[in-house]
Amino acid sequence: xxxxxxxxxxxxxxxxxxxxxxxxxxxxxxxxxxxxxxxxxxxxxxxxxxxxxxxxxxxxxxxxxxxxxxxxxxxxxxxxxxxxxxxxxxxxxxxxxxxxxxxxxxxxxxxxxx
Amino acid sequence: xxxxxxxxxxxxxxxxxxxxxxxxxxxxxxxxxxxxxxxxxxxxxxxxxxxxxxxxxxxxxxxxxxxxxxxxxxxxxxxxxxxxxxxxxxxxxxxxxxxxxxxxxxxxxxxxx
Numbered sequence: 033x034x035x036x037x038x039x040x041x042x043x044x045x046x047x048x049x050x051x052x053x054x055x056x057x058x059x060x061x062x063x064x065x066x067x068x069x070x071x072x073x074x075x076x077x078x079x080x081x082x083x084x085x086x087x088x089x090x091x092x093x094x095x096x097x098x099x100x101x102x103x104x105x106x107x108x109x110x111x112x113x114x115x116x117x118x119x120x121x122x123x124x125x126x127x128x129x130x131x132x133x134x135x136x137x138x139x140x141x142x143x144x145x146x
Numbered sequence: 147x148x149x150x151x152x153x154x155x156x157x158x159x160x161x162x163x164x165x166x167x168x169x170x171x172x173x174x175x176x177x178x179x180x181x182x183x184x185x186x187x188x189x190x191x192x193x194x195x196x197x198x199x200x201x202x203x204x205x206x207x208x209x210x211x212x213x214x215x216x217x218x219x220x221x222x223x224x225x226x227x228x229x230x231x232x233x234x235x236x237x238x239x240x241x242x243x244x245x246x247x248x249x250x251x252x253x254x255x256x257x258x259x
Contacts, residue, residue, distance in 0.1 A: 074249030
């Protein structure tokens with residue numbers, strides 16, 4: 033158990049719809065990162081939030097957006113869903129953004145777009 | 147792109163040491179080497195990380211070469227539950243403003259009974 037919880041665990045959406053995924057970070061952690069993992073691939077970095085501000089983004093279009101709240105929990109929003117958005121979405125929390133701080137992952141949300 | 151190279155798969159006998167190699171020849175001086183593993187359909191699990199010195203914890207040992215261009219993760223007594231994909235990651239640090247884990251395709255370790 034890492035203390036990082038994600039909801040829901042599974043989700044099925046229709047192409048064109050919007051989805052919100054949620055992540056509760058480990059107690060005391062102020063940094064949350066989101067990753068997308070397609071089947072058979074390693075996780076790909078989407079973006080990172082540090083103290084409620086986005087401070088880094090991977091190669092994902094603007095329809096992927098996020099929020100971090102004062103309690104450091106976070107949301108990932110995806111608009112205009114496409115079939116290729118089907119993946120395992122992972123969030124990871126860490127104590128801060130320093131390079132020597134381990135990040136702990138939740139169990140992920142499995143999103144299926146039909 | 148991932149800054150690491152790993153063999154796609156390895157086998158290990160139960161009870162024996164598993165030695166997983168990783169090449170990271172372009173690593174910069176302030177970049178850490180991290181190891182995670184992922185059991186099917188679960189979130190990645192943190193194992194260990196290091197900068198220059200060898201590191202050991204309750205799960206594994208990390209041996210980093212003196213030139214830092216490669217490292218080896220050692221699971222001293224592999225069990226069937228250690229069967230997983232193991233990711234070697236160079237943690238990129240953009241001056242403290244952002245750091246992210248760049249995953250490659252990892253090594254599928256199969257522990258055989």
